[in-house]
Amino acid sequence: MPDYADLEARARRIRANVVRMAHRGKEGHLQGALSCVDILTALYGGWLRGKPGDPERDRLYFSKGHACAALYATWAEFGLIDPALLETYAQPGSPLTSHPDKGLMLLLEMSAGSLGHGLGYAAGAAYGLRLRGSEARCVALLSDGECNEGSVWEAAMFAAAQGLGNLTCIVDANGMQSVATHRAVNGKTSLARKFEACGWVTQEVNGHDFSSLHFGLSSRRRGHGVPFAIIAHTTPGKGVSFMEQSPDALWHYRVPSDEDLAAALKELAA
């Protein structure tokens, strides 16, 4: 059983760093970055096995590339990169680009930015790992807006057909896209039912509740030879009230001002 209080403290520090990075790097995408912090914390806080570079490590395909400030800050929190590196985020010459570039940062499993690729990559890797008898697991982290891309569903059908039980897809369902809500673009589409229709086992969880995330990630419903999707319901801008309360996609783009930063850090008690 994970130490939830420890994970919550870590997630708070990660969020504070994400806001600092956006402020310093003048690069927004805070709604989607803050919404996936708890998911990343749960993954790095115990679910992902093996160290970077280990051929048997579990692999995270971070597909919602625009939110990578959260990934970098999570790496720093868990000692995978020097926290000082976060100060270079989105600056010229930094390996921490505002959309992740595997050519600059080997810790990444893939480059990302253009959406809809990660599930296909993870499915291909999952097939390849199984073929060579590896026990490593693959997890792709997508945004719900990203699920507009048809390639996600192409990959979902492929993964089901190949019975990729070593594949997990987590959707950070924060309900907000680039310029509109998920509902406005997709109507009442149920992502869970879409994955189920493709032959996946699915679990809906509260993406900000570590016990719920743990329940999803360790689910016994995970079948053998069936891929598993977790729809994590989240709040855009989670942890900073004035971002959470934004009725639209304002904080997908806005860079926090000095005052915004101070107010956010106060709320995050960091």
Next chain:
Amino acid sequence: MRKAFADTLCQLAAADERIIFLTGDMGYLTFDAYRQRFSKRYLNVGVAEAALVDVAAGLALEGYRPICYSIASFLTGRAWEQIKCVNAMRLPIVFAGVGGGYTYANAGPTHHSAEDLGLMCLLPGMTVTAPGCPEEVNALLPQLLALQGPSYMRLGRYGEPNYPAETPVTLGKIRRVATAIEPMVHILCAGALATVAVQAIRLLPAERIRATILQAHTLKPFDASILDSEARRILVVQEHLPQGGLYDTVCRWRNGAFGEDIVVERVGPADAVVSGTYQPITPMDIVNGCRRVMRLCQHRGGYKRG
């Protein structure tokens, strides 16, 4: 070329366990022998070109050497952005587009692929090939699989003949098919039209034209050394739009600074959508192309030995 491709694939896969073949629901019967022998290294991703490329990318990241097979038009057009991302990560994937040019002329404009080579040549660092016969497919495929980055191979149909040539098939080098003494025209081909050029060369003596035939099976990286050393009057023969393919590449040779002594002409489809009947390029079209080259030379003050 398809049979040569499937046969070569079987030979290579037997020797290299990293090779894995992915199809976008194409190649009925063509890959049965491969599938029976290497069932776990045969993946039908479905009518899903984007996932075809993304799944291959995931496999390449795990050390496999994927080969993606689909219709040229769909693979290079529909999945161009996926291939662009693969190219940015320098993943070693071979993309094989079947039915390049107007192989599927009667199937309508959706199946026409007169821009596949251009789309692939647009990508920086991409290796782009258009073999003209089974022998070239057989020779190029292992060389593409040995690369550290992605590559494209345009495939034609079944049953193209091999043709005799003077030099072997080396990736990145122009293949010398037939050398004339004191050539008046260099016919520079890519893809299956090399066969038509070989037929045309028999018609040229009657026109008092001496021509050398070169096969540029590798469009990118393009080796201009033969052009530099001996070619001044060039006829590009290719089933591709003027923009983006071999003609475009030759037009950028010497940064386009040709001077008076160099003539570059082309035989190939116009920059137009083909609706209805496509007239395949004939040996006579190539003869006429040679005539045009000679006429242009005369306009410029006469033919000079180059």
